[in-house]
Amino acid sequence: MRVAIVGVGMHPFGRTPERTGLQQGAYAARRALSDAGVQWQDMQFGYGGSYSSGNADALGNELGLTGAPFTNILNACATGGSSLLAACKEIQSGAADIGIVVGFDKHDRGAFNARPAEYGLGDWYGEAGFMLTTQFFAAKIQKYMHDYGITADTLARVAEKAYRNGALNPNAWRRTPIALEEIKNSQMVNDPLTKYMFCSPAEGGVALVVCREDIAQRYTDQPVFVAAAAMRTRLPGAFEVYGTAVALDTVRNATEQASKAAYEMAGVSPKDIRIAALQDTEAGAEVMHLAENGFCEHGEQEAMLRNGDTEIGGRLPVNTDGGCLANGEPIGASGLRQIHEIVLQLRKQAGPRQVPGNPLTGYTHVYGAPGISAVTILQR
Amino acid sequence: MLRAHKSRAIDAQLFTWPDTNPALLGSRCTACGFHAFPAAASCARCGAVDPASVRLPRRGTLWAWTIQRFMPKEPYRSSETSETFRPYGVGYIELPGALRIESRLTESDPAKLRIGQAMELAVYVHRIEADGTEVMNYAFKPLDVESRQ
Numbered sequence: 001m002r003v004a005i006v007g008v009g010m011h012p013f014g015r016t017p018e019r020t021g022l023q024q025g026a027y028a029a030r031r032a033l034s035d036a037g038v039q040w041q042d043m044q045f046g047y048g049g050s051y052s053s054g055n056a057d058a059l060g061n062e063l064g065l066t067g068a069p070f071t072n073i074l075n076a077c078a079t080g081g082s083s084l085l086a087a088c089k090e091i092q093s094g095a096a097d098i099g100i101v102v103g104f105d106k107h108d109r110g111a112f113n114a115r116p117a118e119y120g121l122g123d124w125y126g127e128a129g130f131m132l133t134t135q136f137f138a139a140k141i142q143k144y145m146h147d148y149g150i151t152a153d154t155l156a157r158v159a160e161k162a163y164r165n166g167a168l169n170p171n172a173w174r175r176t177p178i179a180l181e182e183i184k185n186s187q188m189v190n191d192p193l194t195k196y197m198f199c200s201p202a203e204g205g206v207a208l209v210v211c212r213e214d215i216a217q218r219y220t221d222q223p224v225f226v227a228a229a230a231m232r233t234r235l236p237g238a239f240e241v242y243g244t245a246v247a248l249d250t251v252r253n254a255t256e257q258a259s260k261a262a263y264e265m266a267g268v269s270p271k272d273i274r275i276a277a278l279q280d281t282e283a284g285a286e287v288m289h290l291a292e293n294g295f296c297e298h299g300e301q302e303a304m305l306r307n308g309d310t311e312i313g314g315r316l317p318v319n320t321d322g323g324c325l326a327n328g329e330p331i332g333a334s335g336l337r338q339i340h341e342i343v344l345q346l347r348k349q350a351g352p353r354q355v356p357g358n359p360l361t362g363y364t365h366v367y368g369a370p371g372i373s374a375v376t377i378l379q380r
Numbered sequence: 381m382l383r384a385h386k387s388r389a390i391d392a393q394l395f396t397w398p399d400t401n402p403a404l405l406g407s408r409c410t411a412c413g414f415h416a417f418p419a420a421a422s423c424a425r426c427g428a429v430d431p432a433s434v435r436l437p438r439r440g441t442l443w444a445w446t447i448q449r450f451m452p453k454e455p456y457r458s459s460e461t462s463e464t465f466r467p468y469g470v471g472y473i474e475l476p477g478a479l480r481i482e483s484r485l486t487e488s489d490p491a492k493l494r495i496g497q498a499m500e501l502a503v504y505v506h507r508i509e510a511d512g513t514e515v516m517n518y519a520f521k522p523l524d525v526e527s528r529q
Contacts, residue, residue, distance in 0.1 A: 113453040122418065124391035126455030128506065128517050129448060130482060135470050138446035146495045191447045191490050236414060236425035237479070239472075245406075245417040246443075246472060246480040 003088045004216035004223040005378070007036025007209030008340045011104070013202050013327040014173030021053025021203060021330070025104030026062035028205035028333075032100065036209040036219045040100075043209075045090055046070035047083040048102035050332035056102055077279070077368025078231050079103055080206070080335030081376065085229045087210050097212050104205030105330030112201060119242050119370045133369055134198065134282065136241040138190030141284025145192065148299035150287055152192055156183040157305045158283040159197045159325055165312065166326025168353040173202055174326040197283035202328025206336035208343075222347045227361070228265035228377040232257035240371025254373035255279075255292040255365065262363075262375040263294065270294035273377070274359035275345050276316060277338035279367040280323040290318070293365055293375070317355045320345060335374060338364035346380040387514040390506055393418055395518050396435070402503050403438055404518060406478065407431035415479040437475045438501040440520070445471035445485065445493050459507040473499050473520045486521035498523040 009031025011024040019027070025048070033040055040063040048056030049072055057070040075082040080103040087101045111134060116126040125131060144150060160180045166172035183196040209219070216223035232254050234240045237247025240254060263269060270293070278293060280286035287301045295316055296304055304310060310318040321327065321341040324334060342362035344350045362378045389397040395404045407419035411428035417436065422429045451465035460466070469485030471493070486502055487493055499520040506517035 110453060111450075113455065115455060122391050122393075123455065124394060124517075127390060127457040128484060129452050129456050129458070129468060130470065130484075131455055132448065132452055135446055135448055139444040139470065139472060142446055143444035143495060187449075188447070189449055191445075191449075193446075244482050245415070247415070248474070248477075248479060 001092055002213045002225040002227060003091050003210050004213050004225050005208050005339070005343055006211055006216050006219035006223050007032040007034070007038065008343045009033070009035055009207045010171050010337065010340050011205040012171045013204035013330065013337065016203055021050055021104045021106030021205070022058055022062065024106065024203060024205035025050070025053070025056065025102050025207070026059055028104065028207040029059060029063060029100060029102050032207035032209050038098070038209060038219060040064050041066050042098060043100045044068055044096040045087070045099035046102065047073055047086045047099070048332070049073040049075070049079040049083060050103065050105045051076070051079065051107070053104055053106045053332070056104070056332070059102060076372055077331060077334060077366045078372045078374040079332045080339070081229065081366055081374025082231055084208065084210070084226070084336070084339065084376065085231055085374070088226055088229050091210065091212055097215060098209065100207060100209055101336065102205070102207040103332040103336045105332040106203040107201035107330060109201070114369065121242065121244065125244065131242070133241050134190045134193070137282045137285055138193050140239065141288065142192055144284065144288055150299070150302055152184060153180070154287060154302050154305050155192065155197055155283040156180050158280065158286045159183045161311060162280065162319060162323050162325035165320055165353055166322025168351070169321045169326070172322040172326045173328045174322065193282050193284060199281050199324035200328050202330050204327070204330040204333045204337070206333045206340050208336060208339060222380070224343045224346050225379045226376060227268065227379045228262040228375070230258045230261035230265060231372070231374040232261060234371025238371060241368070242370040253292065254371045255289060255367050258373040258375040259293045259365065262377050266377040268361060268377060272361050273316065273363045274357070274361055275320065275342060275355050276318050276363040276365070277321070277323065277341055278318055278365045280319055280325050281329060283325070285367070286318065286323065289365060289367065293363070312353055312355055320350065320353050320355060335364065335366040338366070339376060339378065342378050346378060386512065387516055390515050390517045391418070395503065397503065397516055402501065403435040404481065404501065406434050406436045408434045417479060417481045434478070436478050436481070439523070440473040440475040440499055442493065442495055442497050442499050443472040443474040443480050444495065445469060447488050447490060457507060469493060471520065484517065484519040486519050492522060
């Protein structure tokens with residue numbers, strides 16, 4: 001049995017000094033409940049998490065203490081995906097009919113500064129200056145450009161599209177388009193990635209109301225079904241973030257594993273996907289993730305982006321809401337933001353950024369430390 | 381005048397120190413042959429315990445790289461301030477017959493870094509502690525730079 005998403009809600013991403021991260025989660029939950037026409041008290045279970053804003057079950061303080069089971073999930077960038085995965089299993093097991101998935105966060109300014117011990121690494125790794133996700137993504141795209149002939153123009157096109165799409169999204173943080181040349185010539189941060197090619201830690205909240213497929217019509221005439229939700233972790237020797245070493249032989253990474261599992265689970269192929277949200281914490285990631293998720297061969301991105309294939313009106317629109325680049329990354333909410341966007345697009349409620357035609361199948365992908373990935377395939 | 385005579389490795393398990401010809405220390409699983417750096421207590425591939433210690437090759441090639449252009453927040457620990465911070469190279473060095481390891485690079489000029497170029501281990505002073513002790517870290521330097529010196 002598939003699980004249906006019958007309500008979605010979001011607190012705008014960016015900076016909201018007047019609300020805590022938890023309050024932004026509660027705001028998103030209220031909107032998702034209202035979208036499904038249900039009450040918080042109707043929720044038979046909850047799953048959710050935040051990285052920096054406390055335990056998600058504290059939402060009960062904001063929304064009402066109902067006694068229902070609520071499980072806190074903390075799984076880095078896959079927090080949202082893991083929460084949805086757990087909710088799907090809860091429903092598929094027959095334990096519950098309807099429940100809520102919530103993610104929220106509020107991070108300090110500047111790059112994340114994780115502790116090496118949280119990842120089983122010695123203190124030396126942080127002291128020596130390796131504990132930065134940005135370094136990994138930069139080194140990976142540097143090598144990718146060398147191996148597959150991707151140019152700096154292509155990286156700039158990813159960011160340029162993100163801010164342009166963000167300008168069409170009232171929930172986005174960065175809503176001002178930036179010219180290609182300005183992106184390319186902005187301050188170099190981690191070669192080959194410039195300032196405007198990175199997303200920033202941010203704030204926001206997203207919630208989903210999910211239920212059994214056979215009762216979805218009670219809540220909405222536009223249910224979106226979870227055809228697949230898969231999460232995978234790293235294999236020994238794979239090239240992943242916070243890795244001290246990489247094996248000499250090529251090892252499939254977490255994204256490639258999660259993607260393959262999701263296609264198999266849904267019984268679809270990349271050709272069936274009409275819209276995608278791919279982890280774009282920096283511009284290079286979107287380029288590489290296109291291939292790692294099966295949407296092209298390595299190196300084809302150069303032509304794809306030049307042709308506008310990933311634009312809202314293109315063959316495979318990618319990150320139509322502006323992605324991480326325009327929304328920033330509140331870790332607990334980021335993966336659920338992707339799902340929120342795909343649900344709106346499949347319902348044809350995305351307003352000025354609505355993809356044309358009749359999209360039936362969408363795809364979401366997150367990737368994070370220390371080599372963890374979650375993929376969903378959503379169908380109308 | 382206080383002179384820094386004392387030195388120690390940033391982590392005693394990473395490389396041989398003090399040593400006139402230092403080498404990085406890794407491990408190799410006696411059951412499946414999987415290499416690890418730093419040396420592991422058990423194998424990340426097959427789970428077998430007590431892997432053999434290995435001295436990793438001092439020379440390799442540059443596999444991937446970037447330049448760290450902003451000063452990291454904690455847990456970064458150096459003797460630098462935001463005023464004295466200088467960008468540093470970070471790369472992955474392919475060590476033949478073993479594995480590719482993440483390392484700082486002595487070179488931070490992108491024009492002088494090229495994927496595939498020959499690199500050699502170079503231990504450097506990462507920071508100086510209040511009592512004058514030099515804290516040493518490992519890095520790799522391009523071999524062509526060395527030959528010009």
